[in-house]
Amino acid sequence: MEKILKGYVFRPYPTEKLKINEMVQNKNLSKKIYDASWYELIRQLEYKSKCKNKKFYQIETYYPSSQICNRCGYQEKKIKDLSIREWECPSCTNNNERDIMLFIQVST
Numbered sequence: 001m002e003k004i005l006k007g008y009v010f011r012p013y014p015t016e017k018l019k020i021n022e023m024v025q026n027k028n029l030s031k032k033i034y035d036a037s038w039y040e041l042i043r044q045l046e047y048k049s050k051c052k053n054k055k056f057y058q059i060e061t062y063y064p065s066s067q068i069c070n071r072c073g074y075q076e077k078k079i080k081d082l083s084i085r086e087w088e089c090p091s092c093t094n095n096n097e098r099d100i101m102l103f104i105q106v107s108t
């Protein structure tokens, strides 16, 4: 899936299907969401992926990536708060960091 060209590695860029209309109803996040222009970012990623003949895919909106242990697959349903950035798996004691977990799960 990877392609090395002139020293750069090109990989597909998975994204999450976002329900932006629902997300902007959160007053704490709405300004940041509008400022980020997420819709345009996703549109550009899809467009550029097609231009480079790369796979473009989106993860389902409510896929529980932050709850699933990267080592053993155990799902910790208590992890719902965005402020929890990492947790230890009660099944295998693996330390799961939210951003890294998502990257590993959508890249495999």
Ligand SMILES: [Zn+2]
Binding pocket: 069, 070, 071, 072, 073, 074, 089, 090, 091, 092, 093, 094
């Ligand atoms: Zn685990």
